[in-house]
Amino acid sequence: MSVVEARSGEAVGQEIEIRGWVRTRRDSKGGFSFIEVNDGSCLSNLQIVADAALENYQTEITSLSVGSSIVAQGVLQASQGQGQATELAATSVRLLGDAPSDFPLQKKRHSFEKLREWAHLRPRTNAFGAVARVRNCLAYSIHQFFQEERFYYVNTPIITASDCEGAGQMFRVTTLPLDQVPLKDGKVDFAKDFFGKASYLTVSGQLEGEIYATSLGRCYTFGPTFRAENSHTSRHLSEFWMIEPEAAFFDLSDNMALAERFIKRLLTDVLSKCAEDMKFFDERIQPGVLAALTTVKEKPFQHMSYTEAVDILKNSGEKFEYAIDWGADLQAEHERYLTEKHVQGPLILHDYPKSIKPFYMRCNEDDRTVAAMDVLVPQVGEIIGGSQREERLDILLERMQQLGLSQEEYWWYVDLRKYGSVPHSGFGLGFERLVQWVTGMTNIRDCIPFPRTPGSAEF
Amino acid sequence: MSVVEARSGEAVGQEIEIRGWVRTRRDSKGGFSFIEVNDGSCLSNLQIVADAALENYQTEITSLSVGSSIVAQGVLQASQGQGQATELAATSVRLLGDAPSDFPLQKKRHSFEKLREWAHLRPRTNAFGAVARVRNCLAYSIHQFFQEERFYYVNTPIITASDCEGAGQMFRVTTLPLDQVPLKDGKVDFAKDFFGKASYLTVSGQLEGEIYATSLGRCYTFGPTFRAENSHTSRHLSEFWMIEPEAAFFDLSDNMALAERFIKRLLTDVLSKCAEDMKFFDERIQPGVLAALTTVKEKPFQHMSYTEAVDILKNSGEKFEYAIDWGADLQAEHERYLTEKHVQGPLILHDYPKSIKPFYMRCNEDDRTVAAMDVLVPQVGEIIGGSQREERLDILLERMQQLGLSQEEYWWYVDLRKYGSVPHSGFGLGFERLVQWVTGMTNIRDCIPFPRTPGSAEF
Numbered sequence: 001m002s003v004v005e006a007r008s009g010e011a012v013g014q015e016i017e018i019r020g021w022v023r024t025r026r027d028s029k030g031g032f033s034f035i036e037v038n039d040g041s042c043l044s045n046l047q048i049v050a051d052a053a054l055e056n057y058q059t060e061i062t063s064l065s066v067g068s069s070i071v072a073q074g075v076l077q078a079s080q081g082q083g084q085a086t087e088l089a090a091t092s093v094r095l096l097g098d099a100p101s102d103f104p105l106q107k108k109r110h111s112f113e114k115l116r117e118w119a120h121l122r123p124r125t126n127a128f129g130a131v132a133r134v135r136n137c138l139a140y141s142i143h144q145f146f147q148e149e150r151f152y153y154v155n156t157p158i159i160t161a162s163d164c165e166g167a168g169q170m171f172r173v174t175t176l177p178l179d180q181v182p183l184k185d186g187k188v189d190f191a192k193d194f195f196g197k198a199s200y201l202t203v204s205g206q207l208e209g210e211i212y213a214t215s216l217g218r219c220y221t222f223g224p225t226f227r228a229e230n231s232h233t234s235r236h237l238s239e240f241w242m243i244e245p246e247a248a249f250f251d252l253s254d255n256m257a258l259a260e261r262f263i264k265r266l267l268t269d270v271l272s273k274c275a276e277d278m279k280f281f282d283e284r285i286q287p288g289v290l291a292a293l294t295t296v297k298e299k300p301f302q303h304m305s306y307t308e309a310v311d312i313l314k315n316s317g318e319k320f321e322y323a324i325d326w327g328a329d330l331q332a333e334h335e336r337y338l339t340e341k342h343v344q345g346p347l348i349l350h351d352y353p354k355s356i357k358p359f360y361m362r363c364n365e366d367d368r369t370v371a372a373m374d375v376l377v378p379q380v381g382e383i384i385g386g387s388q389r390e391e392r393l394d395i396l397l398e399r400m401q402q403l404g405l406s407q408e409e410y411w412w413y414v415d416l417r418k419y420g421s422v423p424h425s426g427f428g429l430g431f432e433r434l435v436q437w438v439t440g441m442t443n444i445r446d447c448i449p450f451p452r453t454p455g456s457a458e459f
Numbered sequence: 460m461s462v463v464e465a466r467s468g469e470a471v472g473q474e475i476e477i478r479g480w481v482r483t484r485r486d487s488k489g490g491f492s493f494i495e496v497n498d499g500s501c502l503s504n505l506q507i508v509a510d511a512a513l514e515n516y517q518t519e520i521t522s523l524s525v526g527s528s529i530v531a532q533g534v535l536q537a538s539q540g541q542g543q544a545t546e547l548a549a550t551s552v553r554l555l556g557d558a559p560s561d562f563p564l565q566k567k568r569h570s571f572e573k574l575r576e577w578a579h580l581r582p583r584t585n586a587f588g589a590v591a592r593v594r595n596c597l598a599y600s601i602h603q604f605f606q607e608e609r610f611y612y613v614n615t616p617i618i619t620a621s622d623c624e625g626a627g628q629m630f631r632v633t634t635l636p637l638d639q640v641p642l643k644d645g646k647v648d649f650a651k652d653f654f655g656k657a658s659y660l661t662v663s664g665q666l667e668g669e670i671y672a673t674s675l676g677r678c679y680t681f682g683p684t685f686r687a688e689n690s691h692t693s694r695h696l697s698e699f700w701m702i703e704p705e706a707a708f709f710d711l712s713d714n715m716a717l718a719e720r721f722i723k724r725l726l727t728d729v730l731s732k733c734a735e736d737m738k739f740f741d742e743r744i745q746p747g748v749l750a751a752l753t754t755v756k757e758k759p760f761q762h763m764s765y766t767e768a769v770d771i772l773k774n775s776g777e778k779f780e781y782a783i784d785w786g787a788d789l790q791a792e793h794e795r796y797l798t799e800k801h802v803q804g805p806l807i808l809h810d811y812p813k814s815i816k817p818f819y820m821r822c823n824e825d826d827r828t829v830a831a832m833d834v835l836v837p838q839v840g841e842i843i844g845g846s847q848r849e850e851r852l853d854i855l856l857e858r859m860q861q862l863g864l865s866q867e868e869y870w871w872y873v874d875l876r877k878y879g880s881v882p883h884s885g886f887g888l889g890f891e892r893l894v895q896w897v898t899g900m901t902n903i904r905d906c907i908p909f910p911r912t913p914g915s916a917e918f
Contacts, residue, residue, distance in 0.1 A: 120872075175628075187638065197916065212591065215480075216591055420526045
C-alpha cells in the first residue's frame, strides 16, 4: 500500500505493508521507535511505530539511518499524534538498503543551488517531490484538456533542417568527425553529414503543427524544444518542453477563448489534485501563490489591444526602466504593470505591431498590426504567446519577401496556403514556465528534472 | 459541427455548419452536386447535397475542386444513400481556399513512398489520417494507463553527456563552428562547446528514470530518443519516441504483469475508440490485423525462459537462417517461430544470458543469466524489452568493472545503489513500432508524422 492510501484512513484496522525511504527516526525512552517513511506518493510521511519487542529491534531498527529503504508490515491505526490521521503499528520492519552517513540529504537544509548538483537525489526532498508531482499533474491535465476538446496529439520533429524563422539560436546536430570536418570549396561539406544537409534541434513545432491543423482540424504538440542562447537567468533553459495547439477555422477570438479555458482547466486540476503540495508551496516557497492562482482561475481574462495598452502605460505616471512607444516590444515591467496594477488579474493583449512579430502572423486590415495575442498573468507576465496565422497566399509571400525569407526553403509551408487554405490559429506555452508559475519556485532550473543550461548537461 | 458528430446522426433535423476539405465532387444531371467533405475528425466524409437553386451554384459550387476548403450550412438529414447515415442538405456552400489542378492528391492513388515526399499533405489522405488518429489514441491511452496505475510522467533529458551504455550510436549536439573547431593538444576542445563537454542526443531515458523510480516510486517517460546508425530498413528511424516505465519494489514478475496489462489496455482502447480506422487498416492495409490484435488482447501472455526457448527452437525441426545455441541472441526468425507457431499468441521470454545483456540488468542466482524479459507478439516479434535492475552495489560495480565501464562516469547511477537501494524494474516500448504493429503499415516511416532517416530531415 502506498503512503497516500494509508494516510487516507480507509484501511484503518487492516494489516498492510509499506515500502519507502526513512526520512527521520526517533527512539523514545519507553522502548519505541518512531520512523517517518516517505514513498513519493504524497508529500507527507507515514509514521511507523516500532516496539522494542520486535525481534530485530536492537540489531536493526534502532540503527535505521536517514535515507535508507525499508519494508514494514503491521496494522494501520488512527493516530493520536497531531497532524497525522494514521500510523502503522509495526509487526515487522526490515531494512532493504541502508544509507551510510555520507548520504547528502541529512536533516540539515540544503540550498536549491546545492541540490542541483544532486539532481539524482533531490526528488527525495519535500520540495522536489512536490515539483515532480505538480509537473506530472499539469502534464496529464494538458493531455486531458486537449483530448476532450478533440485536439489530436502530434509529434513534430526534434531534428530539423528548417529553423522556424529564427525564433532563437539553434544547436547543431551532426555525426561529422569534429577533428576532421570534411570541407568542399573551403566550406563545411554537409552533404557528408548524416542527413545530407545542415541540421539542428527544433526551436518550435508550430509550422509542422499547422500541417496537421490543416488536415485533421485540431492538433497539439507537447515535446522538447531548444535554444542555444548563452542565457544565465532564472527564466531560461537550453532544453525545455513546449505545448503548441493549432486549430483550423479558429480566429484570434477563438484562440483567446481556448487559451483562457486551457489555463483555467490546468489551475482547477492542480489546485484540487495537488492540494497538499500546493499548500506546501504556499507556506514554504512563495507565500500568496495559492491566492494568485485562484484569482486567475476565477477571474475572466480581460482583453486589451496593444495600442490601448501603450496608451495606458504612457498615462500611468509610472517610472519604467524602458521607455514605451507605439511600435516597441513590451518589457516584463510593462506587462507586469498592466496585469498586476491596471487590471489586477489575467489579461490578454492582442493586435501587436507587425514590425515586432514573425512573418506567419495574420495581417490586420490596418496594415500595421497583426492578429497576435499574449496572455499575461500577475507575478510572471507573459505565459502564452500566439496568433491567427496568415492564410492568404499573396499576403504571406509578400511578407516573406519583405523579411528576406526564401520561398523555396518554406515550400511546404507555402503549399498549405496554395491548396485548400483555411483560417487557423494557435499558441505556445512553455511547460517549465508554467511549472515555475504554479509552484512559485524562484529558478526555472528547479522546475525540470535535469536542467540543461550553458556549461551544464550533467546526468 | 465536426463530420464525426454529424455522422453520428444525433443532430438529424438540425441546422448545422460543416467546415472541411473537398475529397470529391459529382454533379448530377438533375441539377444537384454531391460534395464529399472530410475534416479529419474521422475517416469517413460527410456528403453535402447542393441544389442548383443555390445562389452561387453555377459560379462556385460546380467548379469546386478536389482539395479545396469549404464551409457549408444546411439541415442534417438521414441519408437514403448506402454506407452513410446522414447527409447535409445545403442552404449555403462557400469556398474558403481553392486547390489548383496541380494539387498533388488527386483521385489517382499514390504510393506511400511518393507520399513521404509530400509529408505536409499526406495527413489529408485516408491512410495517413487514420494513422494520425490511431497514434493519438495510443499516446493518450499510454498516459491514461500509467496515470491510473499511479506512475508519474517524468521528462528525462534529451541532450546528455551520458550514453546509457552504448545502446546505440549517438548524434553529437554542438555549437562549435564546424569550419573552425577549436583544438587543444590536437584534440577537439569540448571545454569551449556549449555545455563545456562533449554532448549527445539521448538513446534512452532509463537510467534517469531509475532516479525518479527510487524517489517517487513509479514513473514513466514518453519522449524522443535517437540512433545515429546508418540503417535503411522498414523498422528503423533515426528519431523515434519511446515509453519507459520504471517502478521501485517491482521484481521481474511484477514487470511482466505490468507489460501485459499495458499492452492489453492499449489494444482495448484502440480497437474500441478507433474502430472505423482499424477496420480500414484491416481491409486496405493488412488483412488480418484486427484478428491478430484481438488475439493478443484476449490471450494470457505465456512466460518462457530463454533456456526453454532455445531447447524448443533446437527441437523444432525448423530450418533457421541463423543457428541457435545457448548464449546467442535470438533473431527475428526465432522470435516469430516461438510466438507465431509454438505458442500462437503473445509470449514473454525471460532470464536471458548475462553475456548478451547490458550491465544494469539484475544477475540471477545461476550467475549466467539476468532477470531480463522481452515481450514477443505474432507478426512482429519483440515489442517490449525490459528487466529487473541490479540494485546490489557490489554486484553492479563488479559487472561494470568486467565491462570496462567507468564508475566515475556513472557516479550518480552508482549512488542510487549506495543510498537506500531498492529492487526495481522497468521496460521500454518504441512508440512507432507499436503504431506500426497496430496499423499494419509496412514501413515505420509512415508511422511518424515526419520521419528522420539517413539522408532525410525534410520538413
